[in-house]
Amino acid sequence: MTEEIESHETSTYMVEAAPSEVDARADIALKVEVSCPEARDLGGSMVRIVVQDGTRAKEVELSEFDGTVNHTDEFAVEAPIKPGEYTWIAVFPAQEKEGVLHKESSTPFSFTVKPHSTSIAVWGVPSPIALGDEFTIKVGVKCSAECKLTDKEIAVYGQKGKKVATGALGGVPWPGTSALYWAEMELEAPGVEGYHKWTVKFRKPDLELPHQDASYHFGFVTARQPEHVVTIEVISKATKTPIKNASVLLRPHIYRGYAYSSRTDSGGVAKLEVPKGKYKLDASKSDEYETFQTTVEITDDATVKAELVSVHDPNR
Numbered sequence: 001m002t003e004e005i006e007s008h009e010t011s012t013y014m015v016e017a018a019p020s021e022v023d024a025r026a027d028i029a030l031k032v033e034v035s036c037p038e039a040r041d042l043g044g045s046m047v048r049i050v051v052q053d054g055t056r057a058k059e060v061e062l063s064e065f066d067g068t069v070n071h072t073d074e075f076a077v078e079a080p081i082k083p084g085e086y087t088w089i090a091v092f093p094a095q096e097k098e099g100v101l102h103k104e105s106s107t108p109f110s111f112t113v114k115p116h117s118t119s120i121a122v123w124g125v126p127s128p129i130a131l132g133d134e135f136t137i138k139v140g141v142k143c144s145a146e147c148k149l150t151d152k153e154i155a156v157y158g159q160k161g162k163k164v165a166t167g168a169l170g171g172v173p174w175p176g177t178s179a180l181y182w183a184e185m186e187l188e189a190p191g192v193e194g195y196h197k198w199t200v201k202f203r204k205p206d207l208e209l210p211h212q213d214a215s216y217h218f219g220f221v222t223a224r225q226p227e228h229v230v231t232i233e234v235i236s237k238a239t240k241t242p243i244k245n246a247s248v249l250l251r252p253h254i255y256r257g258y259a260y261s262s263r264t265d266s267g268g269v270a271k272l273e274v275p276k277g278k279y280k281l282d283a284s285k286s287d288e289y290e291t292f293q294t295t296v297e298i299t300d301d302a303t304v305k306a307e308l309v310s311v312h313d314p315n316r
Contacts (some may be wrong), residue, residue, distance in 0.1 A: 007101040008036040012047070016074060018111040023145045024209045027076040029266065033071035034062055034092045036102055041201055042070045044117035045102070046090045049077055056254065060184055083113050098183045116209060117144040120154075120200050120216035121180065127187040128223035128258040137182050137218070141202050143211060146179035152205040156185060158198055164188070167205060189222050193257075196220055221258035226273035229301045234268045234283050234292075237307035244270025246308070248283040253295065274298060283308060 013083040016031035032047045042062050058077045062070040080086065083116045091106040121140040129135050139154055149172040169181040191194055201215045236248040248270040250260040264271040276298050283306035285292040292306040 003103050005096070006099065007039065007103055008038055010034055010036045010042075010102050010105040012107045014090060014107055014109050015071060016229040017109045018088075021112050021114050022079045023116050024079060024081050024113050025271070026079050026145060027149055028072055028079055029076055030090070030109075031074045031214075032060070032062075032090045032092075032107075033069050034105070039068050040097070040100065040102070041065045042095075042097060042102060044217060045070070045092070045095045045097060045150075047072055048093060049207075050089045050091050051080075052086060052088065079111070079113050081209060081314065082114075083115050084112065085112050091152040094284065109197060114212075115204075116147060116211045118142065118149075118202055118211055118214040119144075120202055120214050121182075121199055122218040123283055125218055126219050126221075128221040131189060131193060131222050132191045133189050133225075134186060135189060135220075136186050138182055138184050139167070139200050139212065140174055140180040140182035142177070144178045145209075147211070149181040149205065149210065149308055150180075152181060155203075156187060156198055156202050157201060158190075159196055159218045164198070181221070189220075191222075193222055193224060196222065204281055208229070211298045223252075224275035227275045228273070228298050230272045230296070230298060231301075232262075232264070232270045232272070232281070232283065232306055232309060233303065234264045234270070234306045236289075237309050242266070243285055243289070244268055246270075246283055246289075246306075248272070248306075249282040250274060250279045250296075251282070253280060258314055276309075277298075281306065287311065 013033045015033045018028045043065050045062050046057050046059050050059045060072045060075050063073050064071040087108050087110045089108050091105050094104040098159050119142050124138045126135050149169050151168050154167050156165040165185050165187050167183040167185045169183050174180040174182045197219045199217050204213045232248045234243045244266045246264045248262050260272045260274050264270045278297045281294050289308035292308050
């Protein structure tokens with residue numbers, strides 16, 4: 001007479017499941033729980049992660065028992081390369097332990113694989129720029145998974161969608177970042193005065209892993225060629241001493257979205273090159289002085305004195 005083997009049902013759960021979206025070939029952290037109605041210790045038994053085509057992606061051991069249920073340690077499986085929706089299964093296969101057959105149980109988990117996203121940063125854009133002048137900007141691109149983007153192409157497009165420049169990302173990330181690959185791009189300003197919005201585009205790169213493209217808009221202002229030097233001397237009205245590191249701003253009287261700006265040197269002097277015309281002058285120094293304002297008309301090289309009143313002056 002054959003002795004009948006005792007058998008128990010089991011239940012399998014995801015304690016730590018996959019996020020709803022993951023990058024292609026990213027590690028997915030998982031943790032699985034298995035229990036039986038008799039609260040048996042199933043330590044040493046195995047759990048499998050089975051992918052959609054039925055192959056085994058991972059096999060891990062139940063290593064923890066809290067007196068009621070068994071857990072795996074946290075473990076990682078690698079997401080597929082191809083973007084799309086996936087449903088995998090955590091399976092506890094039927095296993096005999098100490099003369100008891102514990103039946104198979106499973107639980108599915110789903111996630112979506114997406115291409116690596118990319119983002120663009122643009123900095124160092126001068127403004128205003130003289131009509132038709134050449135200027136440079138810095139462009140950086142970063143992958144969400146910090147993939148290496150060396151030699152990948154970036155392009156700049158003008159307001160009407162015309163490509164005005166192309167470049168290639170360098171081999172060393174921008175200092176202080178882990179994966180912002182960058183390039184300096186040389187551009188030519190339009191010959192029309194005013195505000196311009198251009199676009200930097202990063203097309204899907206030819207890499208083993210899929211990536212999304214990205215775009216970024218940046219703006220700048222063009223103005224007439226400088227004709228004269230304006231020297232601004234910033235002093236304390238009370239003491240007549242120079243004020244260093246004061247902010248100086250010249251705005252065209254008919255405001256076109258830009259201003260000429262600088263800071264004073266140790267002698268309280270700032271110099272700005274501007275085209276002839278009428279300007280509003282602002283001179284200030286943080287919260288220490290009241291802002292000095294006046295209007296100046298520039299027809300030749302000129303010197304303007306700005307006397308700042310201290311906010312602590314009782315006679316102001």
